[in-house]
Amino acid sequence: MNTDIVSYYKDRALEYEKIYSKPERQEDLKSSTAILQKIFANKQVLEIACGTGYWTERIAEKATSVLATDINETVIEVAKTKGLSTEQVSFEIADIYNFPAHDKFECLFGGFIWSHVLLQNLDEFLSTVNRLVKPGGTIVFMDNNYVEGSNHAITKTDDHGNTFQARKLEDDTTHLVLKNFPTEDFLRKKIKDIAGEIRFYNLKYYWIICCTTKAYNSNS
Numbered sequence: 001m002n003t004d005i006v007s008y009y010k011d012r013a014l015e016y017e018k019i020y021s022k023p024e025r026q027e028d029l030k031s032s033t034a035i036l037q038k039i040f041a042n043k044q045v046l047e048i049a050c051g052t053g054y055w056t057e058r059i060a061e062k063a064t065s066v067l068a069t070d071i072n073e074t075v076i077e078v079a080k081t082k083g084l085s086t087e088q089v090s091f092e093i094a095d096i097y098n099f100p101a102h103d104k105f106e107c108l109f110g111g112f113i114w115s116h117v118l119l120q121n122l123d124e125f126l127s128t129v130n131r132l133v134k135p136g137g138t139i140v141f142m143d144n145n146y147v148e149g150s151n152h153a154i155t156k157t158d159d160h161g162n163t164f165q166a167r168k169l170e171d172d173t174t175h176l177v178l179k180n181f182p183t184e185d186f187l188r189k190k191i192k193d194i195a196g197e198i199r200f201y202n203l204k205y206y207w208i209i210c211c212t213t214k215a216y217n218s219n220s
Ligand SMILES: C[S@@+](CC[C@H](N)C(=O)[O-])C[C@H]1O[C@@H](n2cnc3c(N)ncnc32)[C@H](O)[C@@H]1O
Pocket: 005, 006, 009, 010, 048, 049, 050, 051, 052, 053, 054, 055, 069, 070, 071, 072, 075, 094, 095, 096, 097, 110, 111, 112, 113
């Protein structure tokens, strides 16, 4: 069974957006869109792990500009078919952990990537992400709440408490996918080192955490 998250999303590119057709999630998707559009209105946004651009398209409706990045070219190719304004939205293949040189951004959005970071790597992930954003900027993460019957069942928990799901793609390959479901309390504790003000939105199927970034030590 494949356990590599990057190749899993590379192979899932063409079927990825079926996840956004689940009938029970439609109300939450509308609410989340409204929350994100309000936060990012008239802002310059870096999107990490943009995937097929579902949120890129929605954020771009209100943001000044979006640089949408992902490690996988296959997902970016799907995002590019959406016909988003090339003056406002640009795409770049980029690994979060080896990010190409850019000036720091006003805002950063990471949708459904937090859950795929090992618990023991979260501090490194957050400090990496924080370095991409100006002090006093905004960082937003969104991800899933676990709702029985709507999410894949958890099939494995490791010694650190990371949880995993067995998922099948349409080509019948199976993948053991890291998928953590943090509580609000855990999210707030993890993010507090980089955050000034924190806002948390808890919907039924999704959570969104938004924080302003503190000044940081470039050696950290
Ligand atoms: C669950 S998908 C989320 C896609 C999109 N943000 C959304 O919400 O629809 C996770 C994405 O993270 C990307 N990814 C995984 N590891 C990455 C890394 N190290 N750097 C950049 N992107 C990564 C995958 O290619 C995939 O597109």
